[in-house]
Ligand SMILES: Nc1ncnc2c1ncn2[C@@H]1O[C@H](COP(=O)(O)OP(=O)(O)OP(=O)(O)O)[C@@H](O)[C@H]1O
């Protein structure tokens with residue numbers, strides 16, 4: 475099967491400092507890949523590079539199309555959703571207004587030849603707390619509610635691939651389970667994901683493949699089952715065990 479997202483020999487920089495060193499990684503349609511690594515190893519930079527938010531060189535292709543020279547909003551419109559690590563929501567806008575901003579432009583569904591997979595009603599059904607707080611300013615929501623809002627907003631863009639950076643960070647385990655449930659539903663609807671986590675909490679339930687980063691490189695890439703047998707990889711690159 476041809477890859478949905480294809481990253482080849484990617485280098486990325488912040489000013490003069492190089493953060494990614496020859497990263498090669500691909501994701502098939504509907505596939506869920508966990509991307510893990512110690513603090514500062516580079517997963518967030520990889521997601522930002524795909525979205526055109528850091529200076530990089532190498533090959534980035536989505537659905538066969540090169541992402542080089544595209545602006546972030548153009549990359550998003552191709553079907554790439556991104557939930558950044560600090561789940562930024564528009565604090566001064568209401569929950570509902572935040573969701574409206576995520577809606578794919580009317581022409582986008584037609585251009586892609588199918589109805590969108592997610593509607594506003596879906597978002598409110600998935601996270602009833604957002605429906606209850608529809609008119610509340612996003613800035614006063616709890617961390618968990620903001621994560622649900624950021625995730626819902628990305629879904630309304632109808633992504634074929636969602637890049638989601640540490641969705642469980644700082645969440646109580648009950649809220650984390652809710653977010654995990656939503657991600658499972660996305661997978662069932664055929665949305666591919668690159669799920670960044672430090673500790674494979676959610677990823678272990680929904681990912682079929684694990685990629686590990688160390689010092690800006692991919693140091694392991696394989697099936698979840700194969701990863702779980704690699705105590706050496708976990709020890710050396712994640713500091714586990
Ligand atoms: N805005 C920035 N300016 C300069 N260097 C940065 C910037 N953001 C990240 N870096 C550096 O790039 C490297 C990779 O960072 P990145 O945030 O991708 O890693 P990460 O594993 O996602 O980190 P975290 O554990 O904090 O989520 C680190 O060395 C980091 O210090």
Ligand SMILES: [Mg+2]
Pocket residue numbers: 517518519559639
């Ligand atoms: Mg990060």
